[in-house]
Amino acid sequence: MRLPGLLCLAVLAASSFSEVQEEEITPDVSIAYKVLEVFPKGRRVLITCHALQVPPPITYSLCGTKNIKVAKKVVKTHKPASFSLNITLKSSPDLLTYFCRAASTSGAHVDSARLQMYWExxxxxxxxxxxxxxxxxxxxxxxxxxxxxVSSGSPPITYSLVGKDGQVHLQQRPRPGEPANFSFLPSQTSDWFQCQAENNISVQHSALTLVPPGRDQKMQDCQGLWSAPSLPCCPTGAPTI
Structure with missing residues (x-):
């Protein structure tokens, strides 16, 4: 009496197993690059495409922005395909984005992830x-x-307000070309602070600046009592420059 139910379970199990098997053999295409030569306003790079699970012969296509085909190569083995390109700095990062497409003789194809080489x-x-x-x-x-x-530097740039002891009090990552703006209440005692700017290449610090005490001190006490560089006060409400 339970045979139909068992048969149904067997069919479902076989179907699930088939789906798992299909997921496991989904072709994957890798894309990588290395710089061969450096010019003042350009680079010669070698882009490599590799699809181990696609049966040869494999037609590799290197595509750029808007799926425009840049180059094509047919490989009769499982060896990777390499493309040498001379590229120049563009105003838009999208113009330096590439991906590989690997196609088999049946016409089926698979694409790699996008490779963006702008900031790198x-x-x-x-x-x-x-x-x-x-x-x-x-x-x-x-x-x-x-x-x-900063006057120059590749984004993203992280700005931090750092104390003399190295502690980060505030942090921002503004849009490219925009400053970071911090605002805080002064403490009961004078403290030294500095700005820090950091990207994936370098870190730079401004000079330490002495911030005067806050509410428990008269504003006129701020003027002339701390060694330079120190922060002058504005009792009239106008900012210092």
Missing amino acids: LWSKPVSELRANFALWDRGSGPRVEVSCQ
């Missing part, structure tokens, strides 16, 4: 970090406002 090839360290500290008092007590920005 033209990464620049952060440089000329500028930090502006200002103390405001609009009637409710003094408040420190800090602006940090």
